[in-house]
Amino acid sequence: MTTAEARGALTIAGSDPSGGAGIQADLKTFAAHGCYGASVITSLTAQNTTGVQGVHAVPPDFVVQQLRMVFDDIDIKAIKTGMLYDAVIAAEVAKVLKERQAAGKLAPVVCDPVCVSTSGHTLLKPDALDVLVSQVFPLTTLITPNKPETELLLKTPNSEVKIESLADMYTAAVELSKKTSTAVLVKGGHVVSSLKNLEEITQKHSNVEVVKQNLYDENMEILLVGRDPKELNPEIVVDLLYQPDTQSAVVYARPRIESTSTHGTGCTLSAAIASGLAQGLSLKDAVAQGALYTHFGIATAQPIGKGYGPLNHLH
Numbered sequence: 001m002t003t004a005e006a007r008g009a010l011t012i013a014g015s016d017p018s019g020g021a022g023i024q025a026d027l028k029t030f031a032a033h034g035c036y037g038a039s040v041i042t043s044l045t046a047q048n049t050t051g052v053q054g055v056h057a058v059p060p061d062f063v064v065q066q067l068r069m070v071f072d073d074i075d076i077k078a079i080k081t082g083m084l085y086d087a088v089i090a091a092e093v094a095k096v097l098k099e100r101q102a103a104g105k106l107a108p109v110v111c112d113p114v115c116v117s118t119s120g121h122t123l124l125k126p127d128a129l130d131v132l133v134s135q136v137f138p139l140t141t142l143i144t145p146n147k148p149e150t151e152l153l154l155k156t157p158n159s160e161v162k163i164e165s166l167a168d169m170y171t172a173a174v175e176l177s178k179k180t181s182t183a184v185l186v187k188g189g190h191v192v193s194s195l196k197n198l199e200e201i202t203q204k205h206s207n208v209e210v211v212k213q214n215l216y217d218e219n220m221e222i223l224l225v226g227r228d229p230k231e232l233n234p235e236i237v238v239d240l241l242y243q244p245d246t247q248s249a250v251v252y253a254r255p256r257i258e259s260t261s262t263h264g265t266g267c268t269l270s271a272a273i274a275s276g277l278a279q280g281l282s283l284k285d286a287v288a289q290g291a292l293y294t295h296f297g298i299a300t301a302q303p304i305g306k307g308y309g310p311l312n313h314l315h
């Protein structure tokens with residue numbers, strides 16, 4: 001089957017009227033991957049590239065009604081969850097997904113545990129975190145926390161976790177995977193890494209594979225489509241995938257791009273991974289494709305708005 005609906009992808013997330021994050025970023029990402037995008041809206045935000053001004057939650061039973069209308073009609077091959085906003089909405093979403101699971105009809109779920117916007121606005125109320133962990137995570141194929149979200153998810157009343165390096169990301173991913181029984185992609189956009197760190201991690205752990213993306217050509221020159229290589233900072237960005245079934249990790253490494261076009265990066269990545277799963281890729285390949293899509297989205301973005309603008313989704 002090659003039609004778009006054969007690759008139906010659903011996002012369950014919040015709306016960003018300025019078009020760079022949330023539902024809007026997800027639908028653009030699905031379309032760019034040739035997927036048919038469906039969207040269930042959990043919350044409306046009033047925001048633009050300079051920040052979030054307000055949030056208006058959709059009534060939980062109306063979120064459920066939207067979910068049922070989509071599932072009753074559209075062949076959904078992969079699901080992505082983003083901003084679930086509060087405990088009741090998160091629990092209602094989990095309830096419907098659980099019903100699908102019980103009926104043997106649950107497509108792979110990628111959960112982006114969106115907590116706070118880059119500008120510091122709450123996108124998940126504190127009481128929703130427990131629901132996310134106890135009710136949503138058990139239904140997921142992959143969770144995609146960034147550094148602060150990983151630290152929050154591993155925090156206990158007696159201990160705090162700090163992630164400063166690729167080595168810390170590995171330890172955190174293994175621990176979080178144990179705690180949640182799901183595959184974990186710890187995103188390293190907030191972590192400073194180098195090529196040396198890649199060598200160190202593979203020497204220390206035989207179960208870690210490195211996938212270098214767009215790093216060097218055959219002459220060991222840093223490559224980057226759409227940018228003058230001289231503009232590039234040789235610092236690298238790493239994301240680390242840990243899969244509990246194989247007890248192995250993959251580190252995806254690529255050049256860091258200095259850019260203000262980063263609004264909705266996490267939304268875009270998780271939607272791109274869901275697109276890959278809808279296309280039938282393995283988790284490892286879906287993450288590779290998603291990471292590269294996000295990377296080029298930042299690399300080729302034209303500035304939009306007065307603040308942190310969106311990625312380019314059409315490439």
Ligand code: PLP
Nearest residue numbers: 014021022083114117118263264
């Ligand atoms: N707004 C919505 C609706 C989102 O879902 C998200 C992230 O998932 C954001 C904003 C955050 O965007 P930013 O990349 O600016 O932190």
